[in-house]
Amino acid sequence: MVAFGKKLRESQIQEWQGYYLDYKLMKKKLNQYTQQIEVGTQNHPHVLKDFSRLLDSEIEKxxxxxxxxQGxxxxxxxxxxxxxxxxxxxxxxxxxISQLQEAYRSVGRDLLRILxxxxxxxxxLRKILKKFDKRFGYKFTDYYVKTRANHPYSQLRQVCKHVGIGAVVGAISRNLADLQGFQQQYENYISIYDQPAFSHPDPVVNSLRAAVNRLSNSTSFLHYLGKHALLMEEDLPILSGDQADDSKYHFMSLILNLANTFLYMVNTYIIVPTADNYSMTLGAAATVCGVVIGSMAVAQIFSSVYFSAWSNRSYMRPLIFSSIILLVGNTxxxxxxxxxxxxxxxxxxxxxxxxxxxxxxxxxxxDCVPLKLRMQxxxxxxxAGALGMACGPALACLFQRNFKIYKLTFNEDTLPGWVMALxxxxxxxxxxxxxxxPSRAPEVPRESNSGKYVNISVENGSTQPFLTNSKAKEKLEDRDTDGEDAEEDAVQIQKPVNSIVSAYRLLSPSVKVQLYIYFMLKYAMEIVLAESSVITGYYFVWSTSSVAAFLACLGLTVLPVNVVIGSYISNMxxxxxxxxxxxxxxxxxxxxSFHVLIPYSMAQYVGSALLTFVAAEVLEGVNLSLLSRVMSSRLSRGTYNGGLLSTEAGTLARVIADGTITIxxxxxxxxxxxxxxxxxxxICVTSIVATCFTYNSLY
Structure with missing residues (x-):
C-alpha cells in the first residue's frame, strides 16, 4: 500500500516542493496532540486553536x-x-500561426501543472481534516469549513474552488479556437462564445476542461443523469487494461438490460390509475389500493438483496428468473x-x-460496459426508468375496453396485467x-508490499484491481498510518462488505442523512402518485383516463427537469x-396540499402535486450525486453496495407510504x-434539520 503522504511527495512537481501542504508535519502534530492530551499537558480548546492556526498558515502558503x-x-x-x-x-x-498556437498550448500545459x-x-486538506475528526471525535471539519469558506477573505475557497483559474482556461480556449478559425479562413471566424462546442477542440483545452471539472464537480446533463445510477465517472477504474471490459461488452445484452429496467417501471405504475377501482370491484375499500400498489415494493425489499448476490455469479439467469416471476405475477x-x-x-x-x-x-x-461507454x-x-414511469400510466389510458375471451375478462382493471404478462x-x-x-475470470492474488498476498479482485470475479479507482485510492490513502495497522487497512479496504451490518458501519453521518433524504423524497413522491386516483375521485370525480393522463404528465417532467438541473443549475x-x-x-x-377550511380546488391539488413531485425529482438528482461522492468506496461493489442501500431506502419509503394510505x-x-x-x-422537516447539521461536511 502506498501511503498518501508518500504519494503526495511522489506526485509533487520537484521545483514546487516547498509550497505543497505539509501533510507529514500535520500528521506529526496530530500524534503530538494525542500524546499531550493523554498525559494532560494539553487541552482540547488549545488543540483546536493551534491546529486551526497551522492549517491557516499552510493554506495561505x-x-x-x-x-x-497564475500571475x-x-x-x-x-x-x-x-x-x-x-x-x-x-x-x-x-x-x-502554428508557433502562436504552440505558445498557447505551452501556457495550457503549465496551467495543468497548477491544476x-x-x-x-x-x-x-480534506484528508487531514477527516483524520483530525476521526482521531479526536470532533466536528472540526464542520467548524473549519463554516468559519473559513464563507468569509469574504476566504483562502479556503481558493484551494477547494480554484477561484480565478477559469478565466485563464477561458483565455487559452478562446485564443486557440480563434487561431484555428483564423488558420482555416478568417472571414468564417466563429467565437467560442457564439459556438461553445467548437468543431475540433484542442487536446490541451480538453485536458484543461477535464481537470477543471474534476476540481469543481461541474457537470453536464449526461454526467448528471449518469450519477443517478450511483456510477460516478471518477469511481470507475481508469486502466490501460480496460480491454477486459471490451471483451465482456455486448451491445444487445446492454439493450436487454435497459429494456428490463423500462418494463419493470411500466409494470410498477401501470396499475396506479385503476388500483382503487379494482379493489372496490373485488369487495375491498378504495384505499386498499395502497396495499395493492405497495405489495410490490414489500417484495422488492427482499428481491433486491438476492438479485444483488446472484449477480455476483451470473447476469442472464437472474434476468430469466425475473421475467418468469413477472410473467406469473401479472397473470x-x-x-x-x-x-x-x-x-x-x-x-x-x-x-x-x-x-x-x-x-x-x-x-x-x-461490470460489463467499457469505461468509455459507462456514463452513457x-x-x-x-x-429508461423515467420513461417507464411515464409510459405506465399513459398506457392505462388506452385500456378503456370491456370484452371476454372464453371465461377471461379483459377490461381497464385486468388489461394492465394481461398486457404486461404478454x-x-x-x-x-x-x-x-x-x-x-459475459465471461468471468478467476480471482488473482497479488503480493503486497509486506510479502503477503492480497486478493485484489472484486466480488464478481473481475481481475481489475479494486483500488484502481480514484475514490478507492483516496480511501486507502486516508487510512495511511505510520503504524502497524497500515497492512490490515490495505487488505480490508479492498474487500467489499459482506453483510448489511458491515455496510451500515461504513455509513458516516453525512451518508446517513443523504439516505434519509432519499427516503423522504421517495415517500413524498409515492404519496402523490399512489393516492392520486382516490383523492381526485373523491374531490373532483376524475375518470380513470384523467388520472392516467395526470400521472403520465408528472412522469414526463423527469427528463426535462434533469436537463435543466444537469446543464445549468448544477453548474451555477x-x-x-x-x-x-x-x-x-x-x-x-x-x-x-393540505385541505384546510377553504374548499379544495383542482388548481390547488394539481399545483401542489406538481411542485412536490418536481422538487423531489431535483432533490433526487443532487442527493444521489452527493451520496456517490461521500459514500465509502467499499460500497461501490459487492452485494451490499451503495446502489442496493439507496434502493432499499427508497423501497422502504414506498412501502411505508402505501401502508399509510391504507391505514x-x-x-x-x-x-x-x-x-x-x-x-x-x-419527515421532510426533519430531513431539512438533518441537512443543516451536516451541511458543511458536504463541502
Missing part, C-alpha cells in the same frame, strides 16, 4: 504561490495577446378479477416485486435468444445548496389527504 503562478501565466497570455493582435493585422503565414498542484493540496393480477379474489390480486403484485432485477441492471453496467449506459439506465413473455424469448453471458450553484432549496420546496409543496383509509376518504400528508411533512 498554497494560495499565495498559486496566485503568483505569471496571465503575463504570458497578455504578451501572446499582443502577438495575436499583431498577427491578425497582417497577412500571417501558417508557420507564425494538479491545487488538486493534490485539496485532497490532502395472477389479471386472473384475480374472474376469481373474485383480492388475495390473488395481492399475491400477483408480490410476485411482481419478487421479480425486481434493478440490482442486476445496475451491476451489469458497472448509466444515463440510459436512469432514462410483454414479459416477449422479453423472455428475446432474452433467451439474444443475451450473451453548489450541489448542497440545490439540495437544501429542493427540500424546502418539497416542504412547501406538501404544505400547499388512513380507515378514517374515511374525507380525511385521507390530510392524514397521509402529516407524516410526509414531519
Amino acid at each position: 498554497i494560495v499565495m504561490f498559486m496566485l503568483e503562478q 505569471v501565466l496571465a503575463s504570458r497570455l497578455s504578451s501572446l495577446g499582443e502577438q495575436y493582435e499583431s498577427l491578425i493585422r497582417q497577412d500571417a503565414d501558417g508557420e507564425r 494538479s498542484f491545487v488538486e493534490m493540496n485539496a485532497i490532502g 395472477l393480477y389479471a386472473l384475480a378479477y374472474d376469481l373474485n379474489s383480492i388475495s390473488v390480486l395481492l399475491i400477483g403484485r408480490l410476485f411482481c416485486g419478487l421479480g425486481s432485477a434493478r440490482a442486476v441492471n445496475r451491476r451489469y453496467i458497472s 449506459a448509466s444515463a440510459g439506465f436512469v432514462s 410483454a414479459w413473455l416477449i422479453y423472455l424469448l428475446w432474452l433467451s435468444i439474444s443475451f450473451k453471458e 450553484f453548489e450541489e448542497r445548496q440545490v439540495l437544501l432549496v429542493s427540500e424546502i420546496l418539497v416542504c412547501i409543496g406538501i404544505l400547499l 388512513s383509509g380507515a378514517l374515511g376518504e374525507s380525511k385521507l389527504l390530510n392524514t397521509t400528508l402529516v407524516p410526509a411533512l414531519f
Whole structure:
C-alpha cells in the first residue's frame, strides 16, 4: 500500500516542493496532540486553536504561490495577446500561426501543472481534516469549513474552488479556437462564445476542461443523469487494461438490460390509475389500493438483496428468473378479477416485486460496459426508468375496453396485467435468444508490499484491481498510518462488505442523512402518485383516463427537469445548496396540499402535486450525486453496495407510504389527504434539520 503522504511527495512537481501542504508535519502534530492530551499537558480548546492556526498558515502558503503562478501565466497570455493582435493585422503565414498556437498550448500545459498542484493540496486538506475528526471525535471539519469558506477573505475557497483559474482556461480556449478559425479562413471566424462546442477542440483545452471539472464537480446533463445510477465517472477504474471490459461488452445484452429496467417501471405504475377501482370491484375499500400498489415494493425489499448476490455469479439467469416471476405475477393480477379474489390480486403484485432485477441492471453496467461507454449506459439506465414511469400510466389510458375471451375478462382493471404478462413473455424469448453471458475470470492474488498476498479482485470475479479507482485510492490513502495497522487497512479496504451490518458501519453521518433524504423524497413522491386516483375521485370525480393522463404528465417532467438541473443549475450553484432549496420546496409543496377550511380546488391539488413531485425529482438528482461522492468506496461493489442501500431506502419509503394510505383509509376518504400528508411533512422537516447539521461536511 502506498501511503498518501508518500504519494503526495511522489506526485509533487520537484521545483514546487516547498509550497505543497505539509501533510507529514500535520500528521506529526496530530500524534503530538494525542500524546499531550493523554498525559494532560494539553487541552482540547488549545488543540483546536493551534491546529486551526497551522492549517491557516499552510493554506495561505498554497494560495499565495498559486496566485503568483497564475500571475505569471496571465503575463504570458497578455504578451501572446499582443502577438495575436499583431498577427491578425497582417497577412500571417501558417508557420507564425502554428508557433502562436504552440505558445498557447505551452501556457495550457503549465496551467495543468497548477491544476494538479491545487488538486493534490485539496485532497490532502480534506484528508487531514477527516483524520483530525476521526482521531479526536470532533466536528472540526464542520467548524473549519463554516468559519473559513464563507468569509469574504476566504483562502479556503481558493484551494477547494480554484477561484480565478477559469478565466485563464477561458483565455487559452478562446485564443486557440480563434487561431484555428483564423488558420482555416478568417472571414468564417466563429467565437467560442457564439459556438461553445467548437468543431475540433484542442487536446490541451480538453485536458484543461477535464481537470477543471474534476476540481469543481461541474457537470453536464449526461454526467448528471449518469450519477443517478450511483456510477460516478471518477469511481470507475481508469486502466490501460480496460480491454477486459471490451471483451465482456455486448451491445444487445446492454439493450436487454435497459429494456428490463423500462418494463419493470411500466409494470410498477401501470396499475396506479385503476388500483382503487379494482379493489372496490373485488369487495375491498378504495384505499386498499395502497396495499395493492405497495405489495410490490414489500417484495422488492427482499428481491433486491438476492438479485444483488446472484449477480455476483451470473447476469442472464437472474434476468430469466425475473421475467418468469413477472410473467406469473401479472397473470395472477389479471386472473384475480374472474376469481373474485383480492388475495390473488395481492399475491400477483408480490410476485411482481419478487421479480425486481434493478440490482442486476445496475451491476451489469458497472461490470460489463467499457469505461468509455459507462456514463452513457448509466444515463440510459436512469432514462429508461423515467420513461417507464411515464409510459405506465399513459398506457392505462388506452385500456378503456370491456370484452371476454372464453371465461377471461379483459377490461381497464385486468388489461394492465394481461398486457404486461404478454410483454414479459416477449422479453423472455428475446432474452433467451439474444443475451450473451459475459465471461468471468478467476480471482488473482497479488503480493503486497509486506510479502503477503492480497486478493485484489472484486466480488464478481473481475481481475481489475479494486483500488484502481480514484475514490478507492483516496480511501486507502486516508487510512495511511505510520503504524502497524497500515497492512490490515490495505487488505480490508479492498474487500467489499459482506453483510448489511458491515455496510451500515461504513455509513458516516453525512451518508446517513443523504439516505434519509432519499427516503423522504421517495415517500413524498409515492404519496402523490399512489393516492392520486382516490383523492381526485373523491374531490373532483376524475375518470380513470384523467388520472392516467395526470400521472403520465408528472412522469414526463423527469427528463426535462434533469436537463435543466444537469446543464445549468448544477453548474451555477453548489450541489448542497440545490439540495437544501429542493427540500424546502418539497416542504412547501406538501404544505400547499393540505385541505384546510377553504374548499379544495383542482388548481390547488394539481399545483401542489406538481411542485412536490418536481422538487423531489431535483432533490433526487443532487442527493444521489452527493451520496456517490461521500459514500465509502467499499460500497461501490459487492452485494451490499451503495446502489442496493439507496434502493432499499427508497423501497422502504414506498412501502411505508402505501401502508399509510391504507391505514388512513380507515378514517374515511374525507380525511385521507390530510392524514397521509402529516407524516410526509414531519419527515421532510426533519430531513431539512438533518441537512443543516451536516451541511458543511458536504463541502
